[in-house]
Structure formats: structure tokens, C-alpha cells
Amino acid sequence: MNEEYIDTVKHLIEQKDADKVKELLIDLHPADIAELCNDLNAEGARFIYRLLDNETAADVLVEMDEDARKELLEMLPSETIAKRFVDYMDTDDAVDLMRELDEDKQEEVLSHIEDIEQAGDIVDLLKYDENTAGGLMGTEMVLVNENWSMPECLKEMRQQAEELDEIYYVYVIDDDERLRGIFPLKKMITSPSVSKVKHVMQKDPISVHVDTPIDEVVQAIEKYDLVAIPVIDSIGRLVGQITVDDVMDEVREQSERDYQLASGLSQDVETDDNVLKQTTARLPWLLIGMLGGIGNSMILGNFDSTFAAHPEMALYIPLIGGTGGNVGTQSSAIIVQGLANSSLDAKNTFKQVTKEAVVALINATIISLLVYTYNFIRFGATATVTYSVSISLFAVVMFASIFGTLVPMTLEKLKIDPAIATGPFIAITNDIIGMMLYMGITVLLS
Amino acid sequence: MNEEYIDTVKHLIEQKDADKVKELLIDLHPADIAELCNDLNAEGARFIYRLLDNETAADVLVEMDEDARKELLEMLPSETIAKRFVDYMDTDDAVDLMRELDEDKQEEVLSHIEDIEQAGDIVDLLKYDENTAGGLMGTEMVLVNENWSMPECLKEMRQQAEELDEIYYVYVIDDDERLRGIFPLKKMITSPSVSKVKHVMQKDPISVHVDTPIDEVVQAIEKYDLVAIPVIDSIGRLVGQITVDDVMDEVREQSERDYQLASGLSQDVETDDNVLKQTTARLPWLLIGMLGGIGNSMILGNFDSTFAAHPEMALYIPLIGGTGGNVGTQSSAIIVQGLANSSLDAKNTFKQVTKEAVVALINATIISLLVYTYNFIRFGATATVTYSVSISLFAVVMFASIFGTLVPMTLEKLKIDPAIATGPFIAITNDIIGMMLYMGITVLLS
Numbered sequence: 001m002n003e004e005y006i007d008t009v010k011h012l013i014e015q016k017d018a019d020k021v022k023e024l025l026i027d028l029h030p031a032d033i034a035e036l037c038n039d040l041n042a043e044g045a046r047f048i049y050r051l052l053d054n055e056t057a058a059d060v061l062v063e064m065d066e067d068a069r070k071e072l073l074e075m076l077p078s079e080t081i082a083k084r085f086v087d088y089m090d091t092d093d094a095v096d097l098m099r100e101l102d103e104d105k106q107e108e109v110l111s112h113i114e115d116i117e118q119a120g121d122i123v124d125l126l127k128y129d130e131n132t133a134g135g136l137m138g139t140e141m142v143l144v145n146e147n148w149s150m151p152e153c154l155k156e157m158r159q160q161a162e163e164l165d166e167i168y169y170v171y172v173i174d175d176d177e178r179l180r181g182i183f184p185l186k187k188m189i190t191s192p193s194v195s196k197v198k199h200v201m202q203k204d205p206i207s208v209h210v211d212t213p214i215d216e217v218v219q220a221i222e223k224y225d226l227v228a229i230p231v232i233d234s235i236g237r238l239v240g241q242i243t244v245d246d247v248m249d250e251v252r253e254q255s256e257r258d259y260q261l262a263s264g265l266s267q268d269v270e271t272d273d274n275v276l277k278q279t280t281a282r283l284p285w286l287l288i289g290m291l292g293g294i295g296n297s298m299i300l301g302n303f304d305s306t307f308a309a310h311p312e313m314a315l316y317i318p319l320i321g322g323t324g325g326n327v328g329t330q331s332s333a334i335i336v337q338g339l340a341n342s343s344l345d346a347k348n349t350f351k352q353v354t355k356e357a358v359v360a361l362i363n364a365t366i367i368s369l370l371v372y373t374y375n376f377i378r379f380g381a382t383a384t385v386t387y388s389v390s391i392s393l394f395a396v397v398m399f400a401s402i403f404g405t406l407v408p409m410t411l412e413k414l415k416i417d418p419a420i421a422t423g424p425f426i427a428i429t430n431d432i433i434g435m436m437l438y439m440g441i442t443v444l445l446s
Numbered sequence: 447m448n449e450e451y452i453d454t455v456k457h458l459i460e461q462k463d464a465d466k467v468k469e470l471l472i473d474l475h476p477a478d479i480a481e482l483c484n485d486l487n488a489e490g491a492r493f494i495y496r497l498l499d500n501e502t503a504a505d506v507l508v509e510m511d512e513d514a515r516k517e518l519l520e521m522l523p524s525e526t527i528a529k530r531f532v533d534y535m536d537t538d539d540a541v542d543l544m545r546e547l548d549e550d551k552q553e554e555v556l557s558h559i560e561d562i563e564q565a566g567d568i569v570d571l572l573k574y575d576e577n578t579a580g581g582l583m584g585t586e587m588v589l590v591n592e593n594w595s596m597p598e599c600l601k602e603m604r605q606q607a608e609e610l611d612e613i614y615y616v617y618v619i620d621d622d623e624r625l626r627g628i629f630p631l632k633k634m635i636t637s638p639s640v641s642k643v644k645h646v647m648q649k650d651p652i653s654v655h656v657d658t659p660i661d662e663v664v665q666a667i668e669k670y671d672l673v674a675i676p677v678i679d680s681i682g683r684l685v686g687q688i689t690v691d692d693v694m695d696e697v698r699e700q701s702e703r704d705y706q707l708a709s710g711l712s713q714d715v716e717t718d719d720n721v722l723k724q725t726t727a728r729l730p731w732l733l734i735g736m737l738g739g740i741g742n743s744m745i746l747g748n749f750d751s752t753f754a755a756h757p758e759m760a761l762y763i764p765l766i767g768g769t770g771g772n773v774g775t776q777s778s779a780i781i782v783q784g785l786a787n788s789s790l791d792a793k794n795t796f797k798q799v800t801k802e803a804v805v806a807l808i809n810a811t812i813i814s815l816l817v818y819t820y821n822f823i824r825f826g827a828t829a830t831v832t833y834s835v836s837i838s839l840f841a842v843v844m845f846a847s848i849f850g851t852l853v854p855m856t857l858e859k860l861k862i863d864p865a866i867a868t869g870p871f872i873a874i875t876n877d878i879i880g881m882m883l884y885m886g887i888t889v890l891l892s
Contacts, residue, residue: 063669161632164632185631226691264779269780271789275805282776283809293762296764296768300761308757314760317767322735323736325771327728330709338718355721359725366729370733423775
């Protein structure tokens with residue numbers, strides 16, 4: 001999708017040339033039309049969706065960027081949203097869309113949905129916490145009963161499949177709707193004439209509970225290489241499935257969130273967001289950094305006499321502060337990543353801190369000795385700066401490592417996102433504590 | 447998989463109680479057995495794989511951590527690797543495994559593979575660049591000819607499916623092996639008696655070329671919500687497919703790599719890596735930071751007389767350095783993320799820099815004014831520090847924003863990973879340039 005193409009479409013829309021635009025859209029995948037709509041204004045997007053059939057219009061809306069979708073939806077009456085979009089969506093996408101509306105509009109849209117079963121499913125799904133399997137699942141699945149004969153099963157599958165976009169797995173349930181197995185599509189081709197479904201199915205399928213947190217759902221799909229995972233309620237009944245495309249979106253979003261937190265961005269921000277959004281995403285951490293810097297200037301202000309006696313001490317302020325920041329960032333990043341991909345358990349705090357202390361000891365020793373050697377040559381062995389800088393560096397590296405490990409692990413235990421303790425938070429804290437250590441050690445030694 | 451369970455298995459292995467261990471393994475998924483093997487030493491892993499049937503042993507090896515797998519493979523003769531593992535693997539997994547061996551061992555293993563077709567496929571796949579679609583694809587697929595009748599098609603599919611673990615899509619090719627369409631599994635259930643395959647298939651399927659870079663493959667799978675994507679050669683012949691589980695691993699690895707680079711870790715490191723690996727992953731950036739800090743001390747050393755005249759100037763060194771680092775980190779992170787998820791094109795450098803400059807102008811103005819107000823109260827309006835700190839802050843924010851935008855975009859154009867220009871690189875550079883600006887501006891003003 002190049003800029004030229006978009007300009008052509010924009011031009012045609014201005015001329016209200018519906019036929020030509022329709023012609024251009026006919027061969028496009030809904031995801032491509034969505035990309036086009038993201039680049040148009042809401043008026044343009046409305047012009048386009050009116051040219052599409054219901055199924056395609058719903059798919060396009062699902063694929064659009066949240067911001068662009070929001071703008072478009074604000075222009076449309078609730079009845080249109082219900083009858084042209086929600087009625088044609090998979091329930092999981094419909095629920096995502098409903099969550100973007102305010103409560104009044106949600107109610108209005110729900111009241112206009114024609115398919116009463118669809119409306120009921122949406123109401124049920126909206127009750128689940130967004131961050132659990134229940135909040136991510138959809139109810140569109142192919143279901144067969146374990147006691148059916150194969151011909152019965154095939155006939156039913158045929159009927160159910162008619163209404164679905166894509167079949168991931170065929171689930172086998174018992175008479176009480178409890179999940180019993182998965183019917184391998186392969187078996188449908190390879191052994192079409194075995195007596196009963198329950199003799200062909202794979203038993204004990206991997207499943208998640210409606211209350212399972214999303215990160216555990218992601219882990220299960222990744223670990224077992226699944227394309228979808230069934231969701232069961234507390235008595236084992238099959239209530240929905242989560243598909244791999246939604247899980248991949250979760251992985252992408254989670255890693256972008258961690259990355260942004262580590263980079264001092266306080267909200268989701270993209271290069272194409274406007275200047276105001278860019279500024280508000282950045283200013284908070286810059287202001288906190290500013291307060292940290294002013295705090296540092298106050299701490300240093302108490303050591304006038306030290307600086308007067310040893311003016312060369314000022315030269316090492318950037319080294320001490322920077323090293324503390326770098327070490328702390330590394331330590332916290334390793335912890336946050338370990339917690340995110342579940343290779344680390346928050347219960348192992350003591351073991352992890354001990355290991356971190358050993359690594360810190362090696363790094364601290366190497367850096368302190370190198371800087372000592374440099375200062376030995378530059379200022380001589382007897383200058384206060386020669387030993388006070390190295391001892392301070394050693395202390396800062398040790399402190400920053402352990403602090404950078406302890407804080408995210410403690411946050412995880414408190415069920416707070418440990419990623420907030422990365423990036424600027426850790427850099428600013430270590431900067432301040434580094435200065436205090438530096439000044440304290442210098443005063444003690446001089 | 448809890449520690450108690452692992453201890454039980456370890457104990458049984460020590461006692462060489464093969465029967466009991468086998469009993470414990472029987473109900474486990476290969477991915478769970480792999481997790482167990484990761485926690486054992488190579489001896490233990492060997493004990494376990496000997497108890498498994500060939501298919502399961504191969505699956506377990508594929509799912510193991512790279513480090514643990516490497517240790518196990520080093521203990522095994524090439525013939526065992528070939529006949530117990532590679533012969534039973536999908537070609538894409540086999541190629542991944544071969545890439546982990548040195549060239550001599552690769553040759554040896556290849557010579558021992560019994561299935562000559564499998565060996566040929568592996569040799570072909572090894573020729574592709576690891577970072578392209580060809581390097582990621584496997585050759586296991588269900589293929590049908592567009593001219594086949596439906597009964598012919600079903601019979602063929604049945605035969606081919608027997609040999610596969612999982613069917614993602616059924617691909618339709620013409621007599622010259624060119625990709626023509628996808629045969630929807632749904633259609634297999636819903637319309638089993640239409641005349642010819644070509645009348646049922648979905649035409650113009652989304653595909654990638656063998657030379658397509660992996661990040662574009664990832665984008666296509668994510669954008670179009672696919673569970674697999676077919677790979678074609680330069681004359682349109684279908685040569686392989688890439689499945690969503692491999693793509694998800696790529697997304698995870700890529701985002702972890704970016705995160706580590708932004709956090710000053712110079713290689714892939716996990717919390718459970720040993721102390722030596724942890725240290726070598728961290729020391730490089732700490733040493734670069736140390737050199738930066740020493741460089742800064744040399745720059746500041748040239749301004750003895752300035753510090754002597756205005757000792758309070760030293761107090762603001764952390765503020766200037768820290769702000770430069772924070773702003774630069776934010777700017778580069780937004781660019782790297784935009785390039786990674788393709789919302790930003792490296793060609794739009796000028797537009798992006800302009801936008802960044804506007805955001806920087808707002809942030810710089812706010813921060814400078816706040817600090818000016820503070821210093822006005824603390825030191826009075828006439829003190830050099832009052833205006834020189836604010837002017838320096840303004841300059842640092844402007845510089846760091848534009849520098850943090852330009853560097854990653856330039857690297858991307860040069861086809862170097864832009865993520866190396868995040869984190870400590872940008873923090874250290876901005877720290878040094880910040881000090882130069884601060885000192886330069888102070889000298890000019892006093």
C-alpha cells in the first residue's frame with residue numbers, strides 16, 4: 001500500500017466516485033482495506049465501509065487501528081454499529097469493540113443486535129475480566145458429541161462449519177457439555193468410517209480455565225505449539241476458544257508495553273501519533289527525572305566544603321551516576337524478562353539476589369580496579385579522589401545490582417507490573433543513591 | 447512442573463530405575479518432558495530420551511532449550527542423532543538442529559539419515575539464509591493438483607495426511623508445481639462432491655518468496671491472521687510453508703533482543719544462565735559506560751576555572767546528563783519500535799525529525815522554565831547558574847531528541863539493526879555531549 005495509491009483513493013472519494021473506489025477495493029483483503037481506512041479521515045472511512053458487503057465491513061473494522069476505529073464509530077448511530085458490524089463479527093471481536101464504547105452506547109448497540117444468540121454471548125463474555133482467558137475467548141467453534149457416530153458427526157460438522165470463517169480444532173464434548181477431547185481434522189480425512197467419535201478423538205486436550213490470566217494462556221499456546229486453545233469453566237464445560245492470532249497480538253502488545261516502560265514512555269505511543277500524544281507520553285518521566293536532578297543538586301549542595309577541598313571530585317559525578325544507572329537497568333531488565341517469559345519465579349528471590357550479588361562483585365571489582373589504575377596515573381596514589389571514586393563505584397555497582405533485582409521481584413509478588421521498575425525509574429533512583437554514596441564515602445575518607 | 451517432581455525424577459534416574467521413570471513420562475506432553483530435560487544434566491537427559499519412542503524423542507529434542515540440547519547432542523554419536531532424531535523431525539526443525547552443529551558433524555549426521563528424501567530436503571533448506579523465509583520454512587505440506595476431481599483429491603489428502611503431525615492448510619498447485627490456491631478444510635466437510643479442485647479452492651492465496659526477510663513474513667502472518675503461509679520460489683513454485691508457531695517464536699526472540707539492547711545487555715541472557723555468561727553479557731556496556739564517564743571527567747577537567755568561579759555549577763551535572771539520557775532513550779525507543787512493527791518507514795526521516803523537533807521544543811520549554819523558576823528562587827535572577835542551566839537543558843533536550851531520532855533511522859537505512867542505538871549507547875553519548883554543551887554555554891555566558 002503506497003502513498004500514491006492512497007492519494008488516488010482520496011481523490012476518488014473527494015469526487016464521490018463510488019463505482020471507481022469499489023472497483024479498486026474489490027481485490028483487496030480486509031486487512032489491506034483496514035490499512036487504507038487508517039490513513040483516511042473518519043469521513044473517508046465511512047465512505048468506504050458503505051461500499052462493502054456486511055462480512056467485509058465487519059472484518060475491516062476489526063482490523064483497523066483503535067484510534068481510527070474509534071473516530072469512525074463516533075460518527076455512526078448505534079443501530080448501524082449493531083446491524084452493519086456487530087451482527088457479522090465473531091464474538092471475541094465484538095466484545096473487544098464493545099469494550100471501546102462507553103456504557104450507554106454499549107447498551108444501545110446491544111439492544112439493536114438482531115441475532116439474539118449473538119447478543120447473549122456478547123453480554124456473557126463482557127462479564128469476564130479483560131485480562132483472563134474469558135475476556136479473550138470467542139464462542140465460535142465446531143462442537144461434536146463423543147457418542148455420535150461418524151456419519152452423524154460429519155453431518156453436524158458440515159452444518160456448523162458453514163457459519164464459521166475458519167476451523168481451528170473440532171472439539172468433542174459429552175452430554176453435559178464437558179470438554180472430552182479434540183477431533184483431529186486429519187482423522188476426518190484419514191479414517192472417515194470408524195464407529196464413534198470418542199474412539200477417534202485425542203483425549204485429555206490441553207485447555208485453560210476462564211479465569212486463567214492471559215500470560216498463562218500465551219505460555220500454553222507457545223509451549224504446546226497450538227493454533228487455538230479451548231476454554232473451560234469450573235465444572236469442565238467447554239465455553240469458548242482462544243485463537244493463536246489473538247495470542248500473537250497479546251505477545252506483541254505485552255512486549256511493546258515492557259519496552260516502552262523501559263524507555264520512559266508512560267503510555268502506548270506510536271510514531272504516527274500526534275504531537276500532543278507524543279508529548280504527554282514523554283513528559284511525566286522527564287519531569288520525574290528533572291525532580292531527581294534537582295534533588296541531586298540539593299544533596300550535592302550540602303557538600304560545598306568537600307568540593308572546595310577536592311575540586312576534582314566534581315569530575316566523576318557523571319561516571320558514578322551513569323554506572324549506577326547502567327547496572328541497575330541491566331539487572332532489572334533481566335528480571336522483568338525472566339518474569340515475562342516465565343523462566344523466573346518470583347518465589348526464588350533469595351537465590352536470584354545471591355547470584356546477582358556474585359555477578360555484581362565481579363563487575364564491580366573489574367570497573368573499580370580499572371578506574372583506580374587510571375586515577376593512580378592521573379592524580380597519584382595519595383589523592384583522595386583516587387580511592388574514593390573507586391570505592392564509591394564499587395558500592396554503587398553492588399547497590400544498583402541488588403536494588404535492580406529486588407524491586408521488580410517485590411513488585412511481582414505484590415501483583416504490580418514489575419516493568420514499571422525498569423528504565424528511568426531505576427536510573428534516576430540509582431543516580432540519587434549513587435551521589436549519596438559518593439559524597440558519604442568521600443567525606444569519610446577525607 | 448514443580449521442583450518436587452523434578453527431584454523425584456532425578457532420584458529415580460540416579461537409581462537407574464528405568465521402569466518407574468518411563469511410567470512417570472507416559473502421560474507427559476513432549477514439551478513437558480523437554481522442560482524436565484532442561485532441568486536435568488546431559489546424562490539425565492540421555493537417560494530419558496532412551497526411554498522414549500522415536501517420534502516423542504524427536505519432539506522432545508526440538509522443544510528443549512538450546513543450551514541443554516547442545517550439551518545432550520555433544521554426548522551422542524552422529525549416527526544416533528541422525529537415526530533417532532533427525533529422521534523423525536519435520537524438515538524445518540531438522541534444519542534448525544543442523545545449524546547448531548559444526549560443519550563436520552553436519553556432514554556426518556547427513557550421511558547417516560536413512561530417509562534419502564528427508565536428507566535431500568535438509569541439504570536444500572540449509573542453503574537458504576537463516577533470516578529469510580527459506581531459512582524458516584519446512585517442506586511438510588498437503589498438496590493437491592488443481593485438476594484433480596474431488597474423490598481423487600480426498601484420497602491423496604488422506605495418504606499425505608497420514609505422515610503429518612498437523613495440517614495447517616491444503617495447498618493447490620498446477621502441473622508445474624506453481625501455487626494456485628488454498629483448499630479450505632471447511633470445503634472438505636461442506637461440499638465434498640464438487641467436480642474439480644480448482645472450482646472449490648480460494649484463488650490468489652497470500653504467499654511469501656523464499657528470499658523474503660523474516661520480519662516481513664511475521665508481518666504478513668500477523669496482518670492476515672494466518673496459521674501458516676506458503677513459500678514460493680522465483681517462478682511461483684510452492685517450495686515450503688512457514689507455520690505460526692515458528693513465527694511466534696520469532697516475534698518473541700526479536701522483542702527480547704530489542705529489549706536487551708535497550709537495557710545494555712550485549713547478548714541473549716536469561717536469569718538461569720550461569721555467572722560467567724551473565725557477566726560477559728553485561729561487562730561490555732559497563733566498560734563503554736566507564737570510558738564515557740572517564741571521558742566526561744576529562745572534558746570537565748578543562749573547565750577548572752569555571753567551577754572555581756561558579757562552584758554551584760557542579761550541582762547540576764546529574765540533571766543535565768540524566769535529562770539528555772532520558773530524552774534520547776525515549777526518542778530512539780519510539781523509532782526502533784516504529785521500525786520493528788512497520789508503522790514507520792526509514793524513508794520518512796525528514797518528516798519524523800521535524801515532528802520530533804516540535805515535541806522536543808515543547809518538552810524543552812517546559813523543563814527549562816521549571817528549572818529556571820527553581821533556580822531563580824534558590825540563587826536569584828543574576829546568578830550565572832540560573833540561566834546557564836536552563837539554556838543548557840533546553841539545548842540538551844533539543845539535541846538528544848533529534849540525535850535519538852536520526853541515529854536509529856540512519857542505521858536502518860544502512861541495514862544495521864537500529865536497536866543497537868538505544869539504551870546505554872544513546873545515554874552515554876548524550877551524557878558526554880550534554881556536558882560539552884553545558885560547559886560551553888556556561889563559558890559563553892559568564
